[in-house]
Amino acid sequence: MVMEMKIDDLDLKLIYLLMDNSRLSISELAERLGVSRPTVKSRLDRLEKDRIIQGYTIKLNPELLRAHNVVALIIKTSEPEKLQEFEEIIEINRFTSRKYLIKVAVEDMEQLRNVIEGAGFEVIEIMPVLESVERTSPPKVKIPFKCDYCGKEIIEEPIVYKYRNRVYFFCCPTCLREFKRTRENIEKFRLKEENKIEHAHEHEHNAHN
Numbered sequence: 258m259v260m261e262m263k264i265d266d267l268d269l270k271l272i273y274l275l276m277d278n279s280r281l282s283i284s285e286l287a288e289r290l291g292v293s294r295p296t297v298k299s300r301l302d303r304l305e306k307d308r309i310i311q312g313y314t315i316k317l318n319p320e321l322l323r324a325h326n327v328v329a330l331i332i333k334t335s336e337p338e339k340l341q342e343f344e345e346i347i348e349i350n351r352f353t354s355r356k357y358l359i360k361v362a363v364e365d366m367e368q369l370r371n372v373i374e375g376a377g378f379e380v381i382e383i384m385p386v387l388e389s390v391e392r393t394s395p396p397k398v399k400i401p402f403k404c405d406y407c408g409k410e411i412i413e414e415p416i417v418y419k420y421r422n423r424v425y426f427f428c429c430p431t432c433l434r435e436f437k438r439t440r441e442n443i444e445k446f447r448l449k450e451e452n453k454i455e456h457a458h459e460h461e462h463n464a465h466n
């Protein structure tokens with residue numbers, strides 16, 4: 258479902274930063290976005306109030322889950338509500354009216370047998386899950402989101418670039434490259450100016466002596 262919500266690119270930048278690290282403080286967020294702390298605070302309050310941000314979660318070490326064996330089962334059942342009764346069943350995907358793909362986390366085969374017998378489903382196929390990769394996807398929100406270099410609306414996934422503790426978003430690699438080049442030139446110019454000032458000071462010293 259694509260949600261049409263009233264959020265702008267500053268909101269989205271906030272969301273991106275928090276998705277990366279939900280423990281960033283208001284000061285840190287303000288610094289990275291180049292806005293004031295009260296701005297960040299009021300944005301966060303509104304995003305929470307509007308239930309766009311529904312919580313701040315943690316990332317568990319996957320080793321903890323590996324303490325269990327995860328098994329994927331394709332099953333047939335006419336009593337799907339029974340699946341909900343077993344906390345060992347960690348995922349339920351429905352294919353057809355009676356066919357499901359479920360994932361079960363158990364310590365041993367005995368526990369798996371208990372689940373199968375208790376929930377009363379028919380096992381069509383059973384496979385151990387060797388590895389599971391959690392994918393984080395960008396939020397599916399449709400908002401005007403502008404490139405920090407050319408100002409055009411970003412249609413695809415933005416390129417996120419961190420520079421001097423700030424976060425910038427670009428529509429394409431070209432804009433990122435041009436942005437970097439402009440910054441480098443500014444940097445060079447600043448260094449030159451600083452050198453000039455230092456030299457000037459040296460001259461002053463020499464003149465005094």
Ligand SMILES: [Zn+2]
Pocket residue numbers: 404405406407408409427428429432
């Ligand atoms: Zn651009």
